[in-house]
Amino acid sequence: MQTGAALFSTPLFEFNGQMVTLGQTLLAALAVLVLVAIWVALSLTRASRKRARAEADSSARAEQAEARLAEILKAQSEMQGRMGAMADLFGARQAELNQSIGQRIDGMTQRLGSSITEQTKSTHENLSKLQERLAVIDTAQNNIQSLARDVVGLQAILSNKQTRGAFGQSRMETIIQDGLPFGAFSFQPTLSNGMRPDCTIAMPNGAPDLVIDAKFPLEAWNAMRAAETKGSGEQAAQSAQQRFRRDIEVHIRDISDKYLIGGETQDTAFLFVPSESIFAEIHENFEAIVHKAQRARVVIVSPSLLMLSIQVIQALLKDARMREQAHLIQGEVLRLMEDLSRLDDRTRKLQAHFSMAQKDVDLILTSSDKLTKRGAKIEALEFAQLADDAKPADPAQAPGDDASTSQQSPKFEPRSTTLKLRVVDEDDQGQGSLV
Numbered sequence: 373m374q375t376g377a378a379l380f381s382t383p384l385f386e387f388n389g390q391m392v393t394l395g396q397t398l399l400a401a402l403a404v405l406v407l408v409a410i411w412v413a414l415s416l417t418r419a420s421r422k423r424a425r426a427e428a429d430s431s432a433r434a435e436q437a438e439a440r441l442a443e444i445l446k447a448q449s450e451m452q453g454r455m456g457a458m459a460d461l462f463g464a465r466q467a468e469l470n471q472s473i474g475q476r477i478d479g480m481t482q483r484l485g486s487s488i489t490e491q492t493k494s495t496h497e498n499l500s501k502l503q504e505r506l507a508v509i510d511t512a513q514n515n516i517q518s519l520a521r522d523v524v525g526l527q528a529i530l531s532n533k534q535t536r537g538a539f540g541q542s543r544m545e546t547i548i549q550d551g552l553p554f555g556a557f558s559f560q561p562t563l564s565n566g567m568r569p570d571c572t573i574a575m576p577n578g579a580p581d582l583v584i585d586a587k588f589p590l591e592a593w594n595a596m597r598a599a600e601t602k603g604s605g606e607q608a609a610q611s612a613q614q615r616f617r618r619d620i621e622v623h624i625r626d627i628s629d630k631y632l633i634g635g636e637t638q639d640t641a642f643l644f645v646p647s648e649s650i651f652a653e654i655h656e657n658f659e660a661i662v663h664k665a666q667r668a669r670v671v672i673v674s675p676s677l678l679m680l681s682i683q684v685i686q687a688l689l690k691d692a693r694m695r696e697q698a699h700l701i702q703g704e705v706l707r708l709m710e711d712l713s714r715l716d717d718r719t720r721k722l723q724a725h726f727s728m729a730q731k732d733v734d735l736i737l738t739s740s741d742k743l744t745k746r747g748a749k750i751e752a753l754e755f756a757q758l759a760d761d762a763k764p765a766d767p768a769q770a771p772g773d774d775a776s777t778s779q780q781s782p783k784f785e786p787r788s789t790t791l792k793l794r795v796v797d798e799d800d801q802g803q804g805s806l807v
Contacts, residue, residue: 540586540646541570547675548573548584551682556689563637567630573685575638576692582685583631583641584678589623592616593650620654620661628668640669642681648674 383391548557548571557573558581572581596612624643631641643665645651651674655662665672673681694701 540588540590540644543646543675544571544584544586544644544678547679548682551679551686553689556685563631563633565630565633569631569641570644572637575685576688580635580637582638583627584644585623585627585631585641586644586646587623588643588645588650589616589619590650592619617658617661620658621664624661624665624668624670627670632669640671642678643670643672644678645672645674648676651677 382394545559552573555574557571559571560568561572562568569583570586571584573584574581592612592615596609596616599609599612627641627643631637632639645654651672654672662672
């Protein structure tokens with residue numbers, strides 16, 4: 373036993389300056405095992421409680437599911453009954469629908485037949501028109517060939533500087549003459565400084581005129597295009613571009629200095645470029661020129677932009693004319709409102725006449741109905757009297773037979789009396805009986 377005690381007191385290691393023996397180590401291990409066992413027991417208890425709760429919840433859910441299933445089965449049976457009724461109803465509706473569809477199909481077939489006939493007729497007419505148009509197309513093709521020859525002549529014209537300037541001027545004049553009325557523009561007028569621009573446009577409301585210049589430097593442009601297409605080298609292309617940039621800058625400066633006169637012309641002038649491709653090339657590759665022109669208050673315009681600007685000016689002129697004629701329009705509107713008021717008064721008077729006529733017609737119909745009823749009553753009364761007179765008398769009756777007379781006379785008296793009472797009651801309702 374002392375050996376066992378010595379064994380338990382055998383030191384194993386030193387912890388914080390104290391020697392830990394084997395017995396202490398075993399006691400610590402035993403305590404840990406006890407704690408682990410307690411924790412496992414608690415865990416099992418909690419697990420069993422959770423399992424019991426889960427089983428109770430599952431049983432409650434099962435009962436609820438059974439109740440819901442019963443309700444669903446009940447609803448399903450009701451739904452089957454309703455579905456049967458709906459099937460009968462849909463069957464009847466389907467029969468009616470089939471009948472109506474059949475009728476519509478018959479009508480549609482008839483319409484299709486007539487439309488196909490008309491379509492065939494129109495097809496023949498279109499074919500005849502197509503033949504006529506083909507003949508027109510042949511004529512147009514001949515015109516296109518002649519136009520190609522004219523284009524060749526135009527190229528020859530553009531090769532000359534003077535004729536090319538005249539071409540740009542004529543194109544600008546055509547656009548302006550087509551868009552503005554006569555008197556709203558002037559070609560090559562003389563300004564106060566002695567300069568003569570290609571065109572001036574009169575602005576509305578007494579504003580200064582707008583100046584348009586059509587002398588675009590096409591020589592430098594054609595030289596630049598020729599240098600790029602012939603492959604003369606990068607240096608030649610750059611020199612041609614510099615020449616074009618210099619010429620157009622000089623021309624923009626001349627427009628700004630010569631044509632922008634305060635109080636006489638607008639503070640902005642148009643530089644007309646007679647080609648859309650040249651206009652697009654300038655805005656794409658020579659953006660600095662566009663900015664300089666904007667700073668100099670010169671707007672570079674193509675034929676489409678000039679046409680759009682002319683349309684805007686035309687709208688402004690039209691608006692100015694409308695403002696000048698506003699008092700006339702207001703007078704016409706006032707007279708129109710007076711006519712409308714008179715028309716309304718006359719319509720209301722006519723409506724009153726129609727209402728009175730409708731009342732008179734209703735009274736006439738009432739009187740006609742009364743006359744018809746009275747005629748029917750009189751006719752019924754005459755038929756009753758004729759039936760009484762037409763009944764044969766009894767020849768075997770003795771003159772002194774008072775009993776038989778007293779028995780036969782009441783057969784007709786109550787009847788005639790009843791008839792008279794009925795006639796009097798129907799003719800004079802609400803006035804009491806006259807018997």
